Amino acid sequence: MRSVSIIGIGQSPVGELWDRSAREIAYTAVTNAMEDAGIEDADALFVGNMLSGSLIDQEHLATLVAGYCGLYGIEAAKVEAACASGAAALRVGAMAVASGFHDVVIVAGLEKMTDTVGKDTTAGLATAADADYEALHGVTFVGLNALIMQRYMHEFDVPIDAFAGFSINAHRNGVNNPNAMFQEAIDLKSYVNAPVIATPINMMDSSPVSDGSAAVVLVPTDRVKEFTTGHHWGSVQILGSASANDTLAVHDRRDPLSLLAAQISSEKALRQAGLQREDLDFFELHDAFTIMSALSLESNGFARRGEGWRMAQEERIGIHGDLPISTMGGLKSRGHPVGATGIYQIVEAVQQLSGRAGANQIPHARIGMTQNIGGSGATIITHILGA
Amino acid sequence: MRSVSIIGIGQSPVGELWDRSAREIAYTAVTNAMEDAGIEDADALFVGNMLSGSLIDQEHLATLVAGYCGLYGIEAAKVEAACASGAAALRVGAMAVASGFHDVVIVAGLEKMTDTVGKDTTAGLATAADADYEALHGVTFVGLNALIMQRYMHEFDVPIDAFAGFSINAHRNGVNNPNAMFQEAIDLKSYVNAPVIATPINMMDSSPVSDGSAAVVLVPTDRVKEFTTGHHWGSVQILGSASANDTLAVHDRRDPLSLLAAQISSEKALRQAGLQREDLDFFELHDAFTIMSALSLESNGFARRGEGWRMAQEERIGIHGDLPISTMGGLKSRGHPVGATGIYQIVEAVQQLSGRAGANQIPHARIGMTQNIGGSGATIITHILGA
Numbered sequence: 001m002r003s004v005s006i007i008g009i010g011q012s013p014v015g016e017l018w019d020r021s022a023r024e025i026a027y028t029a030v031t032n033a034m035e036d037a038g039i040e041d042a043d044a045l046f047v048g049n050m051l052s053g054s055l056i057d058q059e060h061l062a063t064l065v066a067g068y069c070g071l072y073g074i075e076a077a078k079v080e081a082a083c084a085s086g087a088a089a090l091r092v093g094a095m096a097v098a099s100g101f102h103d104v105v106i107v108a109g110l111e112k113m114t115d116t117v118g119k120d121t122t123a124g125l126a127t128a129a130d131a132d133y134e135a136l137h138g139v140t141f142v143g144l145n146a147l148i149m150q151r152y153m154h155e156f157d158v159p160i161d162a163f164a165g166f167s168i169n170a171h172r173n174g175v176n177n178p179n180a181m182f183q184e185a186i187d188l189k190s191y192v193n194a195p196v197i198a199t200p201i202n203m204m205d206s207s208p209v210s211d212g213s214a215a216v217v218l219v220p221t222d223r224v225k226e227f228t229t230g231h232h233w234g235s236v237q238i239l240g241s242a243s244a245n246d247t248l249a250v251h252d253r254r255d256p257l258s259l260l261a262a263q264i265s266s267e268k269a270l271r272q273a274g275l276q277r278e279d280l281d282f283f284e285l286h287d288a289f290t291i292m293s294a295l296s297l298e299s300n301g302f303a304r305r306g307e308g309w310r311m312a313q314e315e316r317i318g319i320h321g322d323l324p325i326s327t328m329g330g331l332k333s334r335g336h337p338v339g340a341t342g343i344y345q346i347v348e349a350v351q352q353l354s355g356r357a358g359a360n361q362i363p364h365a366r367i368g369m370t371q372n373i374g375g376s377g378a379t380i381i382t383h384i385l386g387a
Numbered sequence: 388m389r390s391v392s393i394i395g396i397g398q399s400p401v402g403e404l405w406d407r408s409a410r411e412i413a414y415t416a417v418t419n420a421m422e423d424a425g426i427e428d429a430d431a432l433f434v435g436n437m438l439s440g441s442l443i444d445q446e447h448l449a450t451l452v453a454g455y456c457g458l459y460g461i462e463a464a465k466v467e468a469a470c471a472s473g474a475a476a477l478r479v480g481a482m483a484v485a486s487g488f489h490d491v492v493i494v495a496g497l498e499k500m501t502d503t504v505g506k507d508t509t510a511g512l513a514t515a516a517d518a519d520y521e522a523l524h525g526v527t528f529v530g531l532n533a534l535i536m537q538r539y540m541h542e543f544d545v546p547i548d549a550f551a552g553f554s555i556n557a558h559r560n561g562v563n564n565p566n567a568m569f570q571e572a573i574d575l576k577s578y579v580n581a582p583v584i585a586t587p588i589n590m591m592d593s594s595p596v597s598d599g600s601a602a603v604v605l606v607p608t609d610r611v612k613e614f615t616t617g618h619h620w621g622s623v624q625i626l627g628s629a630s631a632n633d634t635l636a637v638h639d640r641r642d643p644l645s646l647l648a649a650q651i652s653s654e655k656a657l658r659q660a661g662l663q664r665e666d667l668d669f670f671e672l673h674d675a676f677t678i679m680s681a682l683s684l685e686s687n688g689f690a691r692r693g694e695g696w697r698m699a700q701e702e703r704i705g706i707h708g709d710l711p712i713s714t715m716g717g718l719k720s721r722g723h724p725v726g727a728t729g730i731y732q733i734v735e736a737v738q739q740l741s742g743r744a745g746a747n748q749i750p751h752a753r754i755g756m757t758q759n760i761g762g763s764g765a766t767i768i769t770h771i772l773g774a
Contacts (some may be wrong), residue, residue, distance in 0.1 A: 001487040021519060044630075052514075053440030053467075057522065059514040060469035063765045064635045073651050075630035076766060077475040078467040080440075082447035088464040091488075092479050099486035100388040101478075101628075127439075127446040132408060135444065241488075243431075243462035248451045264460050378450045379463060 004097045005235040006385070007227045008037025008217035009347040014181045014335035017211040022056055022112035023068040029213035029340075030069045030108050037217035038232055043102035044075035048089030048109040049339035050082055054124040055116040065108065075102070082128035083288065084243075084374030085109065086342020087381035090216070091241055097218050108215035109343030121209055125338070128375040130249040142206060142289075144376050146198035148256055149291035153200060155257060156306035160200050163290035164191040165312025167204040170287060170326040173319065174333025176359035181210050181335030204332075205290040212337035214344040236350045239367070240269030240384035248378045257306075259299035261380035262371060266300045269369070269382040277301055280384075281365040282324040282352060284345040286373035287331045296371060297325075324362050327352060342372035346383065353387040391484045392622040393772070394614045395424025395604035396734040401568045401722030404598040409443055409499035410455040416600035416727075417456045417495050424604035425619055430489035431462035435476030435496040436726035437469055441511040442503040452495065462489070469515035470675065471630075471761030472496065473729020474768035477603070478628055484605050495602040496730030508596055512725070515762040517636040529593060529676075531637055531763050533585035536678035539644055540587060543693035547587050550677035551578040552699025554591040557674060557713040560706065561720025563746035568597050568722030591719075592677040599724035601731040623737045626754070627656030627771035635765045644693075646686035648767035649758060653687045656756070656769040664688055667771075668752040669711040669739060671732040673760035674718045683758060684712075711749050714739060729759035733770065740774040 010032025012025045026047070034040065047062040058064065062076035075096075081088035086109035093107035113121055122142075126135040129144055139147075152158065167186060174180035186204060194203040219227055224235045244264035250256050270276065277300070285296040294308035302323055303311050311317050317325045328334055328348040331341060349368040351357040357365075370383045397419025399412045413434070421427065434449040445451065449463035462483075468475035473496035480494035500508055509529075513522040516531060526534075539545065554573060561567035573591060581589040606614055611622045631651035637643050657663065664687070672683040681695035689710055690698050698704050704712045715721055715735040718728055736755040738744040744752075757770045 023519075050446055051440065053438065053511075054444075054446070056518060057441075057510065057514050058518040059437055059441070059467055060516075060635060060762050060765060061467070063468065063632045063761065064517065066632050067634050067639075067765075072633065073631050073648070075478070076468065076632045077479070077630070079479075080446055080448070080465040080467060081450065081463065091462070092464070092466075092482070095479070095482040095486045095488050098488065099482045101482050101485065123444065124440075127444050129447075130451065131443060131445040132410075243464070244460050245450045245453050245463045246459065247454050248447060252454075261460070374450065375447050378447060378454075 002098045002100060003221035003237060004094045004218050005221040005224050005237045006216050006350055007219055007224060007235045008033045009350045010036055011179050011214040011344060011347050012212055013179045014210045014212035014337060016114045018115050022052065022058065022110060023064055025112065025211055026065040026108055026110045026213040027068055029215040030106060033106060033215035033217050038227060039104060039217060042071060042074060042104045042106045044096055045071055045106045046089045046093045047078045048085035048342055049078050049111060050080055050085045051111060051124045051338060054127060055119045055121065056112050081379045082374035083338045084342060084372040084379040084381050085339035087372035087383065090342060090346060091243060091381065093218050094238055094241055097220055103219060105218045106215055107218060107343065108213055109340030110213040111337035111339040112211050113209045113337060114211055133249050142198045142201055144250055145289040145291055146201045148376060149200055152257055152291055158309060161192060162309040162313065163205060164188050166287060166290040166293040167191055167332055169312060169317050170330040170332035173327055173360050174329025177328040177334055180329040180333050181208055182333045201289060207288045207331035207336035210335035210337040212335060212340045214340050214347045216343060216346055233354050236353045237386050238383060239273035239386045242268035243381040246378050248375060250376050257295065259295050259377045259380060261377060262296060262299040265380050265382040269384045273384040275367060275384060279367050280369050282327055282362050282368045284349050284370040285325050286371055287326055288336055292373060319360055319362055327360050327362060345370040345372060349385050353385060389485045389487060390608035390624060391481045391605050392608040392611050392624045393603050393737055394606055394611060394622045395420045396737045397423055398566050398601040398731060398734050399599055400566045401597045401599035401724060403501045405502050409439065409445065409497060410451055412499065412598055413452040413495055413497045413600045414455055416602040417493055420493060420602035420604050425614060426491060426604060429458060429461060429491045429493045431483055432458055432493045433476045433480045434465045435472035435729055436465050436498060437467055437472045438498060438511045438725060441514060442506045442508065443499050468766045469761035470725045471729060471759045471766040471768050472726035474759035474770065477729060477733060478630060478768065480605050481625055481628055484607055490606060492605045493602055494605060494730065495600055496727030497600040498724035498726040499598050500596045500724060501598055520636050529585045529588055532676040532678055533588045535637065535643055535763060536587055539678060542644060545696060548579060549696040549700065550592060551575050553674060553677040553680040554578055554719055556699060556704050557717040557719035560714055560747050561716025564715040564721055567716040567720050568595055569720045588676060594675045594718035594723035597722035597724040599722060599727045601727050601734045603730060603733055620741050623740045624773050625770060626660035626773045629655035630768040633765050635762060637763050646682050646764045646767060648764060649683060649686040652767050652769040653758065656771045660771040662754060662771060666754050667756050669714055669749050669755045671736055671757040672712050673758055674713055675723055679760060706747055706749055714747050714749060732757040732759060736772050740772055
């Protein structure tokens, strides 16, 4: 198997981009990534996206984006795995290069969630859950996460403000990310006073509805030198990549407070990389809701069951902590354009690993892990990246 | 690059399956393919699907199907490229095996187009076109193909009944396919009397709205023997695989009567296989509309520009003709569950190449080509399979 490296990254700002259509948002990310890589053409474009069929009446999305970016006669396909669509697309891109099917592959994540005339974004997000056995009964996607959080608080006797540290950390980091949707700090008071969306989830527990696109350029590691001569910044290698599934419906899980697919995929990815958890300099986790941050830390073995929130409370997750998370603002502050998020995580990890993370730079970051979650834990994809 | 082979195929009947949900239809195809392959587990499931977000409020589809088939802890992702989603998913499965990411991969195609309460199937299909510059102006997907057909008839001075031979051939072959949606023959009179949908396309020019699922099991060719001992039927090798894109909107093409992406992808796939067009024993083409059959024969070099319809009129496309097409009924008679069609084509090609095509068996079939078209030619994917 050929090893795969990232030689270019690009991103659009994240936010409510009412004046920009999906193709325009993707154009920014794709062309920035191509410029960062120093390439003018590619063999394939894979686009991670969840909601273009539900919200903007546009399937055939990858072909649309390829054409808008001037890329013709190449392979183009969309990859979907709910909110894990970005990382799922990265895996397809990595397989394309590793197999030798292609040499230069662009992988973009893209979501357009505003300006969706006559559509229901909440109903769109619920398509990540089981349509017949969860959504049909009226539970929203926030509602499902609220049920999990409620159970967690009951089971481990944890107060609501135990989760505040995750949002405070994310917003603190988002301040220095010019592409973040919310570039402002919050404090415990903002968290406690935030309006409730679905008990116990409040506005500060939940990531926002956002538009955005991020992209990376992949090449075989053994050809990196051809692309990175001159003023090029270098490259980051994909050291591990794994995806695992669990039951789509939360009620089918033996333990709704454990992300089994996180454990399986991170163990597999670390094994591929020949690394241990202790070797990681940071962890871009999927903080769509604060409860997901707690469960992610626990299920990946960084904290004991029921104690993930303590890592936030003890301030161990900051840029200078033992395990920095959400280093560019995470889903909460950078924003969560669902199908794009997995690629934003990769782009931000590459920023850290190439010393381009600005004020949020983790000193001497060499190895990072990203984890992208689809649904309430039914698809979890882990990547290990190394400078 | 590891060579990839198919060791199992499965399919559900195609039709208006009002009493069966998407997951149930996929279950039939996936479990039949696993049984045909003699496997009880897999490393990954990729699902080609176009419309689950638009029509059945279900994204995260591959993970849903994996779980319903009892497959956990594996990779699952949906792949979308409009009506070429099936072949796009096959390519992802092939890359997964060729790269060494996985050893045993199931690729399914799945579409549920009936029982879509409160949804508009015509609007769903239009998401294959450019939402902002084609669909927004009211053109349907049938309408786009009608414009192309109208232009063809004008340009080459061809009468409407020139296209009848494609439908007659497809229906003749569908009679012997127990999974075909329409198992009845038609004649020139049925064609001429068929009601018009969008001038000049009539009911007999157009493939139907259908539900269905088909699946294949892929393994590395060098491991085929481990799986095909005993009573197993054998295997079929993927000799060539290529995908090419063109402009999404028809009005952006230099020549709307030429499928440039068909030419690019078939030339590439044949080159990979080290074969010529003359080596092909059959061609499963994408006869969503009779005009697409004519353009496919022309763009792939089997007929001169403006003369593809003559191959049907001269009866050269039957099971015993020079170039059999739509050998199990094609999209017209077997049916066109859009995201599943690309995999039905592969399953049917494997039936031919393994001597399991029953009354429609092409004598001594050794090499076949399949071609799956997304939109009105914006994504075209070609596979060459060999016994």
